[in-house]
Amino acid sequence: MDEKRWQPRKVVIVGAGAVGSTFAYALAQSGMADEISLIDHSRELTEGQVLDLAHGFPFFPTVKIYPGKKSDYANAQVIVITAGAKQRSGESRLDLLQRNAAIVEGIVFDIVNEHSQAVIVVVSNPVDVLTYVAQKKSGWARGRVIGSGTVLDSARFRYLLSQHCGIDVHNTHAYILGEHGDSEFAAWSLTNLAGMRINEYCPICRKCTDWEKEKSAIVKAVRDSAYHIIDYKGATYFAIGLALVRIVGAILRNQRSVLTVSTVLDGEYGLKDVCLSVPAIVSQVGVEGIMEASLPSKELEALSQSASVLRGAIAELRQGD
Ligand SMILES: NC(=O)c1ccc[n+]([C@@H]2O[C@H](COP(=O)([O-])OP(=O)(O)OC[C@H]3O[C@@H](n4cnc5c(N)ncnc54)[C@H](O)[C@@H]3O)[C@@H](O)[C@H]2O)c1
Numbered sequence: 024m025d026e027k028r029w030q031p032r033k034v035v036i037v038g039a040g041a042v043g044s045t046f047a048y049a050l051a052q053s054g055m056a057d058e059i060s061l062i063d064h065s066r067e068l069t070e071g072q073v074l075d076l077a078h079g080f081p082f083f084p085t086v087k088i089y090p091g092k093k094s095d096y097a098n099a100q101v102i103v104i105t106a107g108a109k110q111r112s113g114e115s116r117l118d119l120l121q122r123n124a125a126i127v128e129g130i131v132f133d134i135v136n137e138h139s140q141a142v143i144v145v146v147s148n149p150v151d152v153l154t155y156v157a158q159k160k161s162g163w164a165r166g167r168v169i170g171s172g173t174v175l176d177s178a179r180f181r182y183l184l185s186q187h188c189g190i191d192v193h194n195t196h197a198y199i200l201g202e203h204g205d206s207e208f209a210a211w212s213l214t215n216l217a218g219m220r221i222n223e224y225c226p227i228c229r230k231c232t233d234w235e236k237e238k239s240a241i242v243k244a245v246r247d248s249a250y251h252i253i254d255y256k257g258a259t260y261f262a263i264g265l266a267l268v269r270i271v272g273a274i275l276r277n278q279r280s281v282l283t284v285s286t287v288l289d290g291e292y293g294l295k296d297v298c299l300s301v302p303a304i305v306s307q308v309g310v311e312g313i314m315e316a317s318l319p320s321k322e323l324e325a326l327s328q329s330a331s332v333l334r335g336a337i338a339e340l341r342q343g344d
Pocket residue numbers: 037038039040041042043062063064065068105106107108109126129130146147148149150171172175203258259260263
């Protein structure tokens with residue numbers, strides 16, 4: 024085999040905290056990457072995480088994991104940004120947003136400077152706003168700079184729905200759309216159990232007496248999930264780590280998977296110049312296309328409401344500059 028022609032499947036993870044390190048662990052287990060480069064502001068944290076992970080080499084599928092540097096951006100296939108600042112005491116939400124936007128802009132500047140051909144996946148919160156910021160800063164095609172969006176929220180939704188209906192989560196197809204945050208909503212019109220529309224399944228199931236009430240309770244539980252986990256243990260990282268393996272795997276393997284990642288819209292669903300989650304086709308180029316489902320008016324309104332919330336946050340960020 025011609026060594027020169029072999030290109031490792033290389034993923035750079037920026038931010039080696041709870042989310043970045045858990046994702047590195049899950050990605051290494053998956054066997055989908057040949058190289059994982061871990062970059063963090065804190066050199067000590069990076070060294071510690073890399074050593075801890077490296078001691079798993081005898082148990083992982085073959086993989087290299089090492090402390091990274093900016094030049095790693097050049098030949099990476101995917102760069103995942105999980106870097107973020109923590110809220111300081113007395114700091115406003117806008118101040119924190121500005122600091123995180125500056126962090127993401129700085130990282131994107133370095134990536135572009137290295138003439139990287141990678142797809143960027145933003146995870147840091149607020150993910151939709153920061154993905155928008157990253158895409159604008161890069162000047163790249165919109166599909167090459169995407170956010171993890173509501174892939175995690177959709178997983179939470181599928182889990183809760185499968186528990187409620189008593190059906191395997193793998194047969195439970197359901198999507199949360201819009202903002203990764205309080206204005207997100209469930210696309211009930213796209214929800215099905217093994218192809219059977221949820222509203223057709225309900226009369227057969229007869230488990231609950233008031234399905235509308237149950238629906239609201241499930242969506243509320245999805246929306247509040249992160250708050251509960253953060254109250255219990257300070258941060259969420261296992262499920263997002265796995266959601267990232269799914270997204271990055273779709274890119275590395277050119278899978279054309281339909282995932283609710285966050286993308287800058289350009290007229291789809293009647294929305295322009297705003298970044299949020301709708302079902303998107305994810306392949307080696309990032310988002311290759313948007314699945315424009317014919318949503319009922321109630322769901323279209325919810326999507327447009329979510330877009331307004333996000334446009335407001337972007338406007339606030341610009342005013343604060
Ligand atoms: N999108 C989602 O679904 C989702 C889910 C969970 C967490 N998150 C977000 O992911 C982010 C990370 O969460 P966490 O729990 O890992 O936080 P963390 O504090 O454990 O890790 C963040 C890391 O970023 C590093 N960092 C800060 N600035 C940097 C820079 N300029 N370059 C490189 N590294 C830098 C810090 O040193 C720290 O190690 C947060 O913004 C969090 O809200 C998103």
